[in-house]
Amino acid sequence: MKRTIGTTALAASLLTASIGLPGIAHAAPMEARIDLRVLVVSDGGPATDAIAAELRTAGTPYTEVDLQAADRPTIDADFLADTVDGRPRARFQAVVLPNDNPFPSESDEMAALVDYERTYAIPQVDAYTYARPEVGLNYAAGSGYAGSVDGVQAEVTAAGKAGPFGYLDGAVPFEDNSPTVGESYAYLSTPAPDADFTPYVEATAPGGSTKGSLVGEYKHDGRRELVVTFVYNQYQQQFRLLARGIVEWMTGGVHLGASRNYFAVHVDDVLAADDRWDTVLKCTPGDVDCPEGEGTPDPIRMVPDDVDHATAWQRDRDFTLDFAYNAAGSVDTREENDGADPLTDSLVAARDEFRWINHTYTHAFLGCVQDTTVVPWKCATDADGETEWMSRNGIVDEIATNRVWGETNQLPLENDELVTGEHSGLWVLPQQPEDNPNLGPALADTGIEWLASDHSRDPAQRQVGSATTVSRYPMNVFYNAGREVEQVDEYNWIYTSRAQGGSGICEDNPDTTTCLPAPLDTTTGYDDYIVPLETRIALSHVLGNDPRPHFIHQSNLAEDRIAYPVLDGVLADYAGLFADDTPVVNLRMKDIGVELRRRDQWQSAVAAGDVEAHRIGDTVTVRAPEGTPITTTVPEGTLQDGTPHGDAYAGARSAWTDAGSDALTLTLPSAAEPETVPADPDAPEEATGTSPDTRVPEAVAEPEPIGPAADPVSVGAEVGAVPSGRER
Secondary structure (H helix, E strand, C coil), X not given: CHHHHHHHHHHHHHHHHHHCCCXXXXXXXXXXXXXXCXXXXXXXXXXXXXXXXXXXXXXXXXXXXXXXXCCCCCCXXXXXXXXXXXXXXXXXXXXXXXXXXXXXXXXXXXXXXXXXXXXXXXXXXXXCCCCCHHHCECCHHHHCEEEECCCCEEEECHHHHHXXXXXXXXXXXXXXXXXXCCXXXXXXXXXXXXXXXXXXXXXXXXXXXXXXXXXXXXXXXXXXXXXECECCCCCCHHHHHHHHHHHXXXXXXXXXXXXXXXXXXXXXXXXCCECCCECCCCECCCCCCCCCCCXXXXXXXXXXXXXXHXXXXXXXXXXXXXXXXXXXXXXXXXXXXXXXXXXXXXXXXXXXXXXXXXXXXXXXXXXXXXECCCCCXXXXXXXXXXXXXXXXXXXXXXXXXXXXXXXXXXXXXXXXXXXXHHHECECEXXXXXXXXXXXXXXXXXXXXXXXXXXXXXXXXXXXXXXXXXXXXXXXXXXXXXXXXXXXXXHHHHHHCCHHHCCCCHHHHCCCCCCCCCCCCCCXXXXXXXXXXXXXXXXXXXXXXXXXXXXXXXXXXXXXXXCHHHHHHHHHHHHHHHECCCCCXXXXXXXXXXXXXXXXXXXXXXXXXXXXXXXXXXXXXXXXXXXXXXXXXXXXXXXXXXXXECCEEECXXXXXXECCCCCCEEEECCHHHCCCCCCCCCCCCCCCCCCCCCCCCCCCXXXXXXXXXXXXXXXXXXXXXXXXXXXXX
């Protein structure tokens, strides 16, 4: 209580000085220190979980208080603020609540939060609440709308574009992925009479003309609240679009961590040929999912026109593909055709149009020696029952020979990057539960620092010899399909029941979310079902601050060129949602690896409590352990040692900074000063009242579907291994 009185007295002094009341002489007040950390008060609902996930992914420190936990701390004046070196300190730069008042009536904790927010000008996010005068809005009942907003097209207002959501072009489409499941519920309403409420995102009620706020700012009684009146979870597109703006609003654009929208696409097996799915045999002749000798191989390989198309496509979209190449495909073709290989000639002539990655010389399997006399294959063993492995020298030869060919043909390579065939050498279940012990030494022998892995089976970044893994998302565009009809036929085989002519894989894995109720039409199913689904999944990665690349195969750029509709869908949808100052970030593999490594270092330092950051006036100070890069987001005009800090993105500036053993010190522009709304001394406190009876319907998370790309299994992270063999 004594500390609360002292804090309130300090606030009165600061406010008196700021408004300049006459007849009072006083010394200049000491500016408070605001720690760069967010307080998230959670009720276990999807909305606060979503905001916490956004902070966590970006690397923004936060403290979570679970209201359902019996041993949770009490939110009082001592929890929220103290003094450091005689200076008042606010421990949190923002407060996130499940709604505008999640505490019981007459709550001392809500009273403490109200006092804290007034004293230090701390903004509050109401993660999901309903429209009513207590949050600056008219009741939705009668004058507004309360109900489903599935499929609604919301819009950023002029104030939103000028404020925290300026990185968006304007449209905020709400998902409607299932006609049988309610995915979003909202209250649409207009500002209450005399309320200082500014809508940032609005929507028109379905089937009507009533327009109301979904996200808006409510200023009252010396406080600022961001009022959100729709329910969401962290996977839904509408939240992913607005998450950046919510964080920028609550932090005033000054926070640790950063968020960007990344998209990179690796094209494997360039120069080689990929085996083709047999629509009659329901397997791939020439690959391990067909018994030896069954069927006739009919390989798929790009032609020069496909190279021309890829080059023109990239230029039109200002996007660069990464070509992972197998030089033996060229060497063998020339040997079989009296030295002729028009594809290689075209690719070498256009080499500077693409980024190139070593994919090994012959695409050999670099793990255990495969016994393919059985389906599925198994690891061969010696006379003592020990696993037989590809040798260290054999792995080195695959890497080095391919590198020499690339250098001879002047490909713009980075010699420390490698994608092994089928991500082989790394563990793969169920046959090979460990890495090839010869892989790590071979990587060191050849100077490999960045090694691709399959995100569906090996998602975490880890060390393998001298290399750090970079996990890649498999796209459900199959390596063994050059034509749409082949893609759909194989898709039906995997995702329909045995009774419908399918493989039964989905039946055997009941947690799978992409099982089909009926087979897709082979003439329309690709464009009508597979392309929209794969576009949505890939775009969710792009919008999730996830730099990991996606991968397809050269077969998908040949014949019907089935990859392009998905890639065009991602890029076109993105362009329609974001402003020009928020472009897709298209990195090569090693740069993605560096980004992931930095994030891991930073998150470890934050979790260990080794990062300290605060703001005093227009000065930001950050300390981290030596060798740990610091991630920051600040407004335009922020200076570091007199020069602009970071790189421009989404209307702000962000950067990784190696400060060495020194603290990072930034000087903010005057416009970045937090807005202080002088408290009305006659206004009643709003710490009492009951917690709102907010309706929170089940928000539908969209787990990533099983994607046939891992070899020899194809799984989503949530599901067990499913035999398929869709990747080469």
